[in-house]
Structure formats: C-alpha cells, structure tokens
Amino acid sequence: MTKYKQIRIVLNNCGVIDPENIEESIARDSYMALGKCITEMTPQDVIKEIKESGLRGRGGGGFPTGLKWEIASKNHADQKYVVCNADEGDPGAFMDRSVLEGDPHAVLEAMAICGYAIGATKGLIYIRAEYPMAIKRLKIAIDQALEYGLLGNNIFGSKFDFNIELRYGAGAFVCGEETSLIHSMEGLRGEPTIKPPFPAEKGYLGKPTNVNNVETFACVPIIIRKGASWFNKIGTEKSKGTKVFALAGKVNNVGLIEVPMGTTLREVIFEIGGGIQNGKKFKAVQTGGPSGGCLTEKHLDTPIDFDNLIAAGSMMGSGGMIVMDEDNCMVSVAKFYLDFTVEESCGKCSPCRIGNKRLYELLERITKGQGVMDDLQRLRNMSNVIKDTSLCGLGQTSPNPVLSTLDNFYDEYVAHIKDHKCPAGQCKDLMKYFIIAENCVGCTACARVCPVGAITGEKKEPHFINSEICIKCGACMERCKFDAIIIK
Amino acid sequence: MTKIKTIADLVKLRDELQSKQALADSADNAESIIQIKIGMGTSGIASGAKDVMDFLIEALEKRNIEAIVSQTGDMGYSYAEPTISVKKPGKSPIIFGYVNVQKADEIIEKYIKRDELVEGVIPVNYHTIDN
Missing domain, CATH: 3.40.50.11540 (NADH-ubiquinone oxidoreductase 51kDa subunit)
Structure with a gap:
C-alpha cells in the first residue's frame, strides 16, 4: 500500500459530501x-x-x-x-x-x-x-x-x-x-x-x-x-491525532492539508507542499500566525507537535503556515505581524496597547535604516515585558514574531542597522536604483516611464537617477532593455 | 420526513442511503450514474466554481449525458481551484484541478465520453479513516 503523508480525519467529509444535504x-x-x-x-x-x-x-x-x-x-x-x-x-x-x-x-x-x-x-x-x-x-x-x-x-x-x-x-x-x-x-x-x-x-x-x-x-x-x-495511536507521545494546516505563502501547492502530529516541517513543505515557488531558496516558515514565530532551515526536521513548536520559539496556533523564500525580509515580516497586533489589540491593558505600538515603531525605524544597535536590546527587553505582563493571550504572544526573528535572523537586523541594507531587497527605504553607465545606451525609455521625473540625461548619453526624487517604484528597471538599471 | 427517534432509526436510514449510493456507484446497474462534485468552499467559488457548475449542468443536459452534479466543500487543493471530482460508475473518483469552463468542456468530451484523461488530474495524496 502506498504510504501517504496525510491522513484525513477532520477533513474526512470535506470535499466529499454536499454540506447542504x-x-x-x-x-x-x-x-x-x-x-x-x-x-x-x-x-x-x-x-x-x-x-x-x-x-x-x-x-x-x-x-x-x-x-x-x-x-x-x-x-x-x-x-x-x-x-x-x-x-x-x-x-x-x-x-x-x-x-x-x-x-x-x-x-x-x-x-x-x-x-x-x-x-x-x-x-x-x-x-x-x-x-x-x-x-x-x-x-x-x-x-x-x-x-x-x-x-x-x-x-x-x-x-x-x-x-x-x-x-x-x-x-x-x-x-x-x-x-x-x-x-x-x-x-x-x-x-x-x-x-x-x-x-x-x-x-x-x-x-x-x-x-x-x-x-x-x-x-x-x-x-x-x-x-x-x-x-491515540496517531501522532506523537504528547500530541495525539492529526492537525489541519492552511499551507500558504511561497510554496507550490498552497492548500489545506491534514497530517499526523509528528510530521516534520520538511515533509509538509517539500513533499506535500511541493517545495518553494520558482525554484527559490527556502528561508523560513511562520507558524501560529501573529502569536507564533518564524522557524528556519535548522527546524525543518523537527516533528510538528504542540511542545516541539513551543520549544523552537513558535507555537502551533490554529494552524496557519506561511512559507517564506529568500525574497522575504524578516524584519518586515516581524513588522507586518506587529502592525496586525497593534491594530487588533483591544487596548484594555497597557503592555499590549502601548508596548506593541512601541515595538512597531522600533521595527519601522530599523526598516527605514534609522535604527541603532541599542534598538535590538530594546526590542528584546520590551518583548519580554509585554509577554510577562499582558492580560490575555494576544499580548502574551504578540512579541513572538519579533523574538523569533531576532533569534534566527539577527544578522538581517544588523544589516539593516549597520550597513543600511536590506539583504532580501524588500525594504524600500534602504534600496537605491542606479544606472550602470557602461550599459546605458541613452534610449530615454526609463526617463519617459519615470512617474516622478527622477531620471535625467541627454539622448544617446548615459542617464542618471536622482535618488532624492526617486520613489523606488521599479518602473524604469522593468522598462530597460539593456539591464543597465540595478538595485543597490 | 419522519423524525429519527431511536438509534435503530438512524442506522436504518444510514443503511438505506448507503445502499442507494452503492447502486449509483456500481458499474452494471440501471441506476448507476456519473457523479460530479464541485469544490465550492469560499476559495472555490472565488475562483469561478459557480460558473463551472452552471456550465456543467447546462452542457450535460444539452449533450444528453445523465449525471448528478452537486456541490461539496473545499477539497484542499487551493493552488488548483476550481477543482471538481468526477466519478464514473464502477470507477474511483478522479479529481481535476484548474477547471474553468473550457476545461470542463474538455472533461465532458474526453473523459466522460471517451474515457481519455485530460491534463490537470490531482492524484490522491492522503489516507482516509478507513484505510
């Protein structure tokens, strides 16, 4: 008998019966x-x-x-x-x-x-x-x-x-x-x-x-x-049965899956999920939504169950699983989740209401290239205080995306702060568009497509982008037929 | 509908329904029939499952093919929505992904009429509670 990775217990009838009959x-x-x-x-x-x-x-x-x-x-x-x-x-x-x-x-x-x-x-x-x-x-x-x-x-x-x-x-x-x-x-x-x-x-x-x-x-x-x-024969010692996951993000087979507890992240992402889209490199997987954390390559062989995920700095959550590839900036990911938590915090207790907002502001500063190294310690301290003192599960878990990305992608934070660079090329404020003079033939196509008139130059002469005016929309790069425009 | 008052009533109803289903499924039987199910969870509907369902009902009737077309929940293959499952009498159901109206037409002409497979078949990749 073929051995499949999935067992449908919860989803047994889903997609089989007419739910209205x-x-x-x-x-x-x-x-x-x-x-x-x-x-x-x-x-x-x-x-x-x-x-x-x-x-x-x-x-x-x-x-x-x-x-x-x-x-x-x-x-x-x-x-x-x-x-x-x-x-x-x-x-x-x-x-x-x-x-x-x-x-x-x-x-x-x-x-x-x-x-x-x-x-x-x-x-x-x-x-x-x-x-x-x-x-x-x-x-x-x-x-x-x-x-x-x-x-x-x-x-x-x-x-x-x-x-x-x-x-x-x-x-x-x-x-x-x-x-x-x-x-x-x-x-x-x-x-x-x-x-x-x-x-x-x-x-x-x-x-x-x-x-x-x-x-x-x-x-x-x-x-x-x-x-x-x-x-209780299905699953691991402490987590029985199966878990349904909503597999989303940069994975080929996005969808609803149900696996026994104890299946590894690698099996889920690369076997059931069919690997990363467009042959890119796997970078991280976010489990547990805004309460969870980002797990990396080193966690891929961890069997998924309640306790293992917590030990790895994330959590099971309700079962969202978002896969990220090399083009995802982890600071931005943490910022995205904090943005969500700030929006959704009910405001009753101060650690969650004020603390998360401050965390968000620090992250925003870092993604703009205005962060300082002390911010990293500040992020960590504040995260721990929010975790310890918030009233409910929302605040107690909301710093997890920050803490787990700090643990697993510290270098990426440092690159934003010290080098003013976003390694994944996602933070717009840290990007600069340049024209390589040798490749530019002066066709003026980029200057014509630029919505803010940031590109100047004579016909048949190399052009120049004024980064003060540039809004980093990328229109010029798309239009250029000579690969003369690059992001630094 | 008489109400179910005892567990025996429920077992009786279930057995009746199951044997009716078995008749519809089996290969050589006057009551056997092609059964088509369309994945109509929110994601299926959002990617056009409703149009596919309308088309299938109309096209099958026009082409004189007897079949039951019904809706079902999310089959789980969000990347390939809309998905439909086609079960011919005596055969296992086959799930097709990326089904738009053209594809549905192709499935009727090739698979339903002539037993030829078309592209976009999603292989079964899970165990059920019974195996």
Missing part, C-alpha cells in the same frame, strides 16, 4: 457517535473516552479537551453552555472555515456530544460575519438536523435536549480569546478578563461554559465512533 452526512456515519453516546454511554464515559484519546485543543493552546470537559461537568448550575469558537482570525488561516463549509454536521454533532457530557442543553457557535458561506451552510445544517430530530428535544428518544444557535462576531482578533469571545456574545465589548474565574466556572451569562475550537470539535465524533485507542 444532511443525508449525505448520515450516509457517512454522521450522528452515529451522538447516538452511541446517548444510548450506550454515561456522560462520565464520554469524558473518559475523550481524555484517553489525548485530544488537545486545536485553537492553539493545546489544553487537554477531556480535562476541560471534566471541569465544566463538575460545576453545577441550572444552565450550562457549549460554545464553538469559529472566530478564526490569523492572517493566512482558513482551516476552520473549510471545515464549517465542508462538513458542518461534524461540528454540530460534537457540540451535542459535549453538551451531553457536561450537562448543557444550549450550544452557541461564535462565528465571524466575514464567513457568509460558512454561516449559510451552518444555518441549513442546523435546520436539517432539527427536522430529522438529531438536534432539539428528546434526541434519540432520551431526555437529552440540545439546541444550537449562531452568534456573529465582527471579526476582531481578540475575540478568539475565550473570555473576550464570551463578552462579545453577551453584547459587551470584546475585551478579555483575568482568569480565574475560567469560563468553565463562570462563562456566558455567568454560567459554566465550555469553549472549544472548530477543529477540536470536528475530531470528537470520530473518536467516539472509532474509540480513543484508535485515535
């Missing part, structure tokens, strides 16, 4: 796991099975799901809630969207199973309004499940009721953090609060609430159907 899901065993739980297992059995499977939260943190359910089940209240976190906000990540669009019933079924396990009768899906197709298909799926009696009251003739509603988010990154998410659902500002109390004690409307990510839920029905011992 519940019968196609049922033909592929949907809701069998819920039936099994309700008719053959006690809530404690369900929690035990999930604990034994070793399933850990796929939203990024990697908290054991079974343990989370157990805590929620032990808190007594007249009403509890199951919340599905579908607020996928990392730049370049689209796994959760694809699961919701391709196999909505898996998530609904898992939420009902969770409800049964922890004693909740209400489920809420917090989804960003930017995912209209996923919302549409979820609505259809909920209606069909109700029609077939697979959600609603007295499911499978038992006393168990479970209903699911949607809650829309406005697409704020911080609302992926569970306390912010809950506040947003309550109609308050999407701001985090200090834990404890954890949502499992006091969550939505002050009631015990269990929040899991889309992909975490999508693993649950299969664990129940096939058993914990089937699931």
Whole structure:
C-alpha cells in the first residue's frame, strides 16, 4: 500500500459530501457517535473516552479537551453552555472555515456530544460575519438536523435536549480569546478578563461554559465512533491525532492539508507542499500566525507537535503556515505581524496597547535604516515585558514574531542597522536604483516611464537617477532593455 | 420526513442511503450514474466554481449525458481551484484541478465520453479513516 503523508480525519467529509444535504452526512456515519453516546454511554464515559484519546485543543493552546470537559461537568448550575469558537482570525488561516463549509454536521454533532457530557442543553457557535458561506451552510445544517430530530428535544428518544444557535462576531482578533469571545456574545465589548474565574466556572451569562475550537470539535465524533485507542495511536507521545494546516505563502501547492502530529516541517513543505515557488531558496516558515514565530532551515526536521513548536520559539496556533523564500525580509515580516497586533489589540491593558505600538515603531525605524544597535536590546527587553505582563493571550504572544526573528535572523537586523541594507531587497527605504553607465545606451525609455521625473540625461548619453526624487517604484528597471538599471 | 427517534432509526436510514449510493456507484446497474462534485468552499467559488457548475449542468443536459452534479466543500487543493471530482460508475473518483469552463468542456468530451484523461488530474495524496 502506498504510504501517504496525510491522513484525513477532520477533513474526512470535506470535499466529499454536499454540506447542504444532511443525508449525505448520515450516509457517512454522521450522528452515529451522538447516538452511541446517548444510548450506550454515561456522560462520565464520554469524558473518559475523550481524555484517553489525548485530544488537545486545536485553537492553539493545546489544553487537554477531556480535562476541560471534566471541569465544566463538575460545576453545577441550572444552565450550562457549549460554545464553538469559529472566530478564526490569523492572517493566512482558513482551516476552520473549510471545515464549517465542508462538513458542518461534524461540528454540530460534537457540540451535542459535549453538551451531553457536561450537562448543557444550549450550544452557541461564535462565528465571524466575514464567513457568509460558512454561516449559510451552518444555518441549513442546523435546520436539517432539527427536522430529522438529531438536534432539539428528546434526541434519540432520551431526555437529552440540545439546541444550537449562531452568534456573529465582527471579526476582531481578540475575540478568539475565550473570555473576550464570551463578552462579545453577551453584547459587551470584546475585551478579555483575568482568569480565574475560567469560563468553565463562570462563562456566558455567568454560567459554566465550555469553549472549544472548530477543529477540536470536528475530531470528537470520530473518536467516539472509532474509540480513543484508535485515535491515540496517531501522532506523537504528547500530541495525539492529526492537525489541519492552511499551507500558504511561497510554496507550490498552497492548500489545506491534514497530517499526523509528528510530521516534520520538511515533509509538509517539500513533499506535500511541493517545495518553494520558482525554484527559490527556502528561508523560513511562520507558524501560529501573529502569536507564533518564524522557524528556519535548522527546524525543518523537527516533528510538528504542540511542545516541539513551543520549544523552537513558535507555537502551533490554529494552524496557519506561511512559507517564506529568500525574497522575504524578516524584519518586515516581524513588522507586518506587529502592525496586525497593534491594530487588533483591544487596548484594555497597557503592555499590549502601548508596548506593541512601541515595538512597531522600533521595527519601522530599523526598516527605514534609522535604527541603532541599542534598538535590538530594546526590542528584546520590551518583548519580554509585554509577554510577562499582558492580560490575555494576544499580548502574551504578540512579541513572538519579533523574538523569533531576532533569534534566527539577527544578522538581517544588523544589516539593516549597520550597513543600511536590506539583504532580501524588500525594504524600500534602504534600496537605491542606479544606472550602470557602461550599459546605458541613452534610449530615454526609463526617463519617459519615470512617474516622478527622477531620471535625467541627454539622448544617446548615459542617464542618471536622482535618488532624492526617486520613489523606488521599479518602473524604469522593468522598462530597460539593456539591464543597465540595478538595485543597490 | 419522519423524525429519527431511536438509534435503530438512524442506522436504518444510514443503511438505506448507503445502499442507494452503492447502486449509483456500481458499474452494471440501471441506476448507476456519473457523479460530479464541485469544490465550492469560499476559495472555490472565488475562483469561478459557480460558473463551472452552471456550465456543467447546462452542457450535460444539452449533450444528453445523465449525471448528478452537486456541490461539496473545499477539497484542499487551493493552488488548483476550481477543482471538481468526477466519478464514473464502477470507477474511483478522479479529481481535476484548474477547471474553468473550457476545461470542463474538455472533461465532458474526453473523459466522460471517451474515457481519455485530460491534463490537470490531482492524484490522491492522503489516507482516509478507513484505510
């Protein structure tokens, strides 16, 4: 049998069934796991099975799901809630969207199973309004499940009721953090609060609430159907099962992949991803979005799991994986992510609100060639303070892109500061366009195409670029037929 | 639709649906039929899957080819969107990438009518839960 690198567990039905037709899901065993739980297992059995499977939260943190359910089940209240976190906000990540669009019933079924396990009768899906197709298909799926009696009251003739509603988010990154998410659902500002109390004690409307990510839920029905011992054979010692990644960036086969935990970055990027576009050289891979870091050549053979990625200075995150080649400037990459975090910080705590802004300003200075060597120590110190003192996960992880690029690409920072050069040729402020006099025939093509009139010279004489005026648009270089224009 | 009240109801419905599917899949059967699925996640739609679906439905009807055309979620091959999967009775489904209207036409004329493969086939590169 051919040995493939991928196993599709979460994506089992994605791209196979019609997500708007519940019968196609049922033909592929949907809701069998819920039936099994309700008719053959006690809530404690369900929690035990999930604990034994070793399933850990796929939203990024990697908290054991079974343990989370157990805590929620032990808190007594007249009403509890199951919340599905579908607020996928990392730049370049689209796994959760694809699961919701391709196999909505898996998530609904898992939420009902969770409800049964922890004693909740209400489920809420917090989804960003930017995912209209996923919302549409979820609505259809909920209606069909109700029609077939697979959600609603007295499911499978038992006393168990479970209903699911949607809650829309406005697409704020911080609302992926569970306390912010809950506040947003309550109609308050999407701001985090200090834990404890954890949502499992006091969550939505002050009631015990269990929040899991889309992909975490999508693993649950299969664990129940096939058993914990089937699931925990896949993966590494401490990270079980598979992980879906959204492979993006400068890699040939951009797309959605699902690999067992423990697969190496090299296998993902060069075998499944088909290598780097246009035969360029691999430089780094960014995992975990704005909370993660950049890993390099030396990490390529690291098996991917929660703990290894953290040890390498990045994190699993929700599963975005952005591949970069030699043309990507790592200082600019760090700046890009900081720009995102500054924009998305809710502003509640000062380290994140002010600290990230200051980090961004330092990076901006460096990319403009105005940095000094002391800035590097300043970046590092400030990053550590932000990490240690921020209120929620957003601030606690936002300096990771800075720290990991400082660790792995220190020389690149130094080149920007000391030599005023961007080795990747991406920082516009550090580039200068020159005309090589020997190659220039004086055809005037560049002078005519220059939008700001920065190029002067007589016909049939070598031309000259006035770098004071030049805006570095590159139009002249494209037009020149004699390779006379270069970037320094 | 009668509601599912017991697990036996669900098993019965599932088995019925599965045998119906098996009939449609098998090679020699009056009910066997060509099944075409179009990857219609957000990324598929954004790269033109809707046009391909409309074209396929219309073209197959005009050319008197009986087939079921349905939508499905993201197949995962974002680099080759739109993607479609074509399953002829008795055969494994084949996934074609980079399918625009011209390509869809070529797939009908060559693969569906004459069993000739066209360029852009995406080989299976994963295990499923059953193997």
